[in-house]
Amino acid sequence: MERKLRIGVFGGARGNSMIQVLLHHPEAELVAVCDKYQPLLDRAKKSAEEAGLSIEVFNNFEDFLAYDMDAVVLANYATEHATYAIRCLKAGKHVMSEVLPSETMAQAVELIETVEETGLVYTYAENYCYMDLTFEMWRKYKEGAIGDVTYAECEYVHDCAACWVDITYGDPAHWRNHLCPTFYCTHSLGPIMTITGRRPVQVVGFENPPIDEFYKLGHAGGHASGIEMVTLDNGAIVKSIHGPLKLEPSHTDYKVYATKGYLGTADGKVRLYREGPNTCQGENTYYAPEKFVSADLAKNSGIASHGGSDFYPTHFFIEKILGKPDGKWAIDVYQAVDMGICGILAFRSILNGNKPMRVPNLRVKEERDEWRNDNACTNATVAGDQVLPCSSYPEKPLTEEEAAANRAKWLANHPAE
């Protein structure tokens, strides 16, 4: 039997989802996990033992990277994916990156160029593109069921206030506490890009009002929800909204209007409208789709989280590396950057009075130079003198006492620290 692909996971929190897929995948094996938080390493080791496997665990990235692996899954901090992806690629490892692809425009350019130079596989784990409903919309659209997109809407609404201290460790410096409102945009925009296969050419950003509750939880900008109005390369407009709004349970919603019909999510079903031979007359179908790619493997994996999507990013990464047909569903570095930079540029738009921003096509080498030194982001260590605030509203950082109270709350729930 051929040797299985040897894959390591960097970041054991969200990374546990990929760990579970890898522990049971027929063509790959989990060989290592890296995290600086020991309880997550203990959990990974225990899961591996339960699956009859033995893995190495590392608490520092350098030792992890030096280990014998073909590929790395990056489930580390959302703002640090590009820098670590570049290091992994340069060390000869294929990379799958969690969301987002890059923190800055300069990193997006460098990431693309590193993928091109190394010739290694880079895939983007935007699992929301593979939910049962969005993946079916992608398939139907690709079959030509509704024609060419004319307008689309997408939303990812997730308040997170109740778990905010937990997922930021009560640390004001955690990446979630300096997110600008449009950064985390690919759970909403991503599926529209994959379904339609279109590229963004312009974005206008908007910021809803900041939320008092989030200042107290540690977000210096009040963690407002963000909106991107994106123009696609055929002129169609997409309205994308994401972030904390008051509606439970958290939810997603996607709508694609096109020249011959409509595809959308509707109460756990796909709604397909197709116009018939007579204009303004057509048929509506509502259905719960069956999985259509590696269905048995996906179902037997037991990984059904995030709308049935969480098996697929890792599976498609493996299949892409192995050159197998399912690999065609993997999201490549160009699509990843298309999705991610809409959020980065939308924030520039917000800071400039909602000015329209051209979205460069970074597949084209000549379009890269304008952005290769653009380090602007909300993280001063990365941005230097290009640092941005994390809201267009005045920031309200916590006092030391307030920050210490949040941290104490987190520590009370994590006695191992």
Ligand SMILES: NC(=O)c1ccc[n+]([C@@H]2O[C@H](COP(=O)([O-])OP(=O)(O)OC[C@H]3O[C@@H](n4cnc5c(N)ncnc54)[C@H](O)[C@@H]3O)[C@@H](O)[C@H]2O)c1
């Ligand atoms: N696609 C999804 O549905 C989904 C859901 C949740 C999170 N995410 C993404 O997953 C990623 C991780 O998010 P999270 O929720 O696990 O929280 P997180 O970002 O707080 O956790 C990251 C983990 O990586 C570890 N880590 C980071 N840098 C490290 C370093 N230099 N050395 C050792 N360990 C390091 C941390 O200790 C932590 O356990 C983020 O990119 C987030 O956007 C995606």
